[in-house]
Amino acid sequence: ILNLGIENMTAVWYNLVDNAYTINFVSKIGDTIIYPDMVKIKICAESGRVIGFESTTYYTNHTDRTIESASYDFESAKEKVQNKIEIETSRLVVIPFGNESEKLCYEFSGKYQDATYYIYIDALDGRQVESFKVVESTEGTLLI
Numbered sequence: 001i002l003n004l005g006i007e008n009m010t011a012v013w014y015n016l017v018d019n020a021y022t023i024n025f026v027s028k029i030g031d032t033i034i035y036p037d038m039v040k041i042k043i044c045a046e047s048g049r050v051i052g053f054e055s056t057t058y059y060t061n062h063t064d065r066t067i068e069s070a071s072y073d074f075e076s077a078k079e080k081v082q083n084k085i086e087i088e089t090s091r092l093v094v095i096p097f098g099n100e101s102e103k104l105c106y107e108f109s110g111k112y113q114d115a116t117y118y119i120y121i122d123a124l125d126g127r128q129v130e131s132f133k134v135v136e137s138t139e140g141t142l143l144i
Contacts, residue, residue, distance in 0.1 A: 006039060006058065015141050019045045022052075029067050033093040036061035036102055067094070068104060070123035077106040077121040080128065085110035085117050095120055095130060103129055118143065 012033060013024040020042050027037035042052030070092065081087060087110040097103040105120040116134040121127070132143040 004055075006055070009039065016045065017139060020051060021045055027058075027062070029065060031092060032067050032104075033091060033107070034065065035093055036096045061096070065094070068124075070104060070106075072121070072123050072126040074106060076126060077123070078108065080121055080126065081108045081110075081119045085112040085119065092123065093120070097129065105129060 006027075008028050009025040010028050010033070011023050012026050012035075015022045022040055022042050025039045025041065027034040036057065038057040040052075040054040041050060043049065044051050074090070078087065078090065085108070087108050089107075089109045091107050093105055093107045094102050095105055095107075103120075104123040106123055108119045108121070110117060118130075118132045118134070119128060120130040122129050135142050135144050
């Protein structure tokens with residue numbers, strides 16, 4: 001990715017389907033994950049060669065950003081989620097929201113009734129803005 005001028009990327013998700021890994025990379029500012037700046041790379045599981053590359057989301061959304069400080073505290077956000085799922089990971093993220101906006105959120109992932117969930121709590125006002133369930137399918141692991 002560095003050869004293309006795309007920097008400060010970190011892998012956040014991978015999926016193996018039909019002998020190929022798809023790995024999602026997003027940019028990072030400090031410790032904050034920036035989901036709107038996503039690049040997907042497809043790699044052959046046998047040869048390790050890159051066989052696909054998708055960067056539309058990155059080039060459509062990437063801009064110089066200043067991450068505002070969270071005005072809703074982490075512990076209060078965690079309490080909103082804790083009774084619903086057994087939290088395994090948490091971090092500060094920027095997510096796409098609506099057609100042309102973004103939100104600073106706390107991302108919590110964990111288990112509830114043998115399923116994995118991702119819950120997003122707005123870091124400015126404490127409202128839950130998104131949730132996803134991880135589902136196994138014939139197309140691999142999906143978020144719905």
